[in-house]
Amino acid sequence: MTNPTRDLLPEGLEDRLPSATAAATRMTRAIMDVLDVHGYDRVQPPGIEFEESLASRMAGISSRRMFRFVDPASLRMMALRSDITPQVGRIAVTRLAAAARPLRLAYAGQVVTIKGDGLDPTRERLQIGAELIGHDGVVAAGELVAIAVEALQAAGATGISVDFTLPDLIDTLATGPWPLAADAVDAVRRELDAKDAGALVAAGGEAYLPLIHATGPFAAAIDRLAALEVGGVLDGRIAALRQIADHLAANGLADVARLTLDPTERHGFEYQSWFGFTIFADGVRGAVARGGSYRIVGADDGAGEPAVGFSLYPDPLIDALAAQEPARDAVFLPVGHDVAAAARLRAIGMRTVAALGDCCDAARLGCTHVLQNGEAVRI
Secondary structure, three states, rough: OOOOOOOOOOOOOOOOHHHHHHHHHHHHHHHHHHHOOOOOOOOOOOOOOEEEHHOOOOOOHHHHHHHEEOOOOOOOOEOOOOHHHHHHHHHOOOOOOOOOOOEEEEEEEEOOOOOOOOOOOOOOOEEEEEEOOOEHHHHHHHHHHHHHHHHHHHOOOOOOEEEEOOOHHHHHHOOOEEEEEEOHHHHHHHHHHOHHHHHHHOOOOHHHHHHOOOOEHHHHHHHHHHOHHHOOOOOOHHHHHHHHHHHHEEEEEEEEEEEEOOOOOOOOOOOOOOEEEEEEOOOOOOOOOOEEEEEEEEOOOOOOOOEEEEEEEHHHHHHHOOOOOOOOOEEEEOOOHHHHHHHHHOOOEEEEEEOOOOOOOOOOOOEEEEEEEEEEEEE
């Protein structure tokens, strides 16, 4: 008796078939080409590392999201990576510690988590990103946001929207002009994320109500944020956000990406410091990219090295664009075909499919041409 469940995949995992794989390959190449021309060198960290290294390189990284197991060679706990960013951080502060700063690195690879995120059951996804290490100022942030938008545009995304946030805003206000008890900070942050005014007041955050209204289209929202009476503690951050928006406009991206502001958003920004951003695109549910400033914990466990980066998660975009992937021309090579002629066709970029016998049919194999008298003739 056969096992009907033998070929089922676990929940949250799926095969990518030829059309979607072609879209993924093209999209990955387009994104990586953008990163390359901007000076970001690609690195390829392993898919498995010691759990301690993956979980301790940045604040907010939890090993509870990782598949873990004991390495039979070292008897130490290992884990499948759930995020490539900490691995790039490790490379930067170890193997490339002596490299000139700012250091620009890029990556692309699969990441795996124990469970999906919210209503999305996906547990394995493609992550592509860039990290600028050694600098986390406004100029670096502006560069990364602009490159992320350019990369998504090259991949085929449309209707791009960039949502800025200030991940440390609540901490800054709670220890300054709008004081909060330490045990109330998390509750206030949670209710601001939910935009629940009643629950925010109940949590002791009545003073934070104006922040709910400092959201929306960037130009209006940043003016509302600037108008708050907070003793000037946000002046530098507000000026930085405006400078980043100006940088996008100066790079011709003002008409490509809509800008919005949600200054208290924290979900997905657990290890970001003063600046974060989320990118959305038309036809794609959820975010396609996240990024911001952070610090890499070094071997000395000190303050860490500043960095700015972003991660693209293009799987939903790949699925949306796979149906639009154009069919490729292919030349059918009959039995006994001219080998030299076939080689010339491949040299100019044409795809060939060789017959293995008389049973092979050009049309059934998806070919658009057939090799005749040394030339590709459309069927």
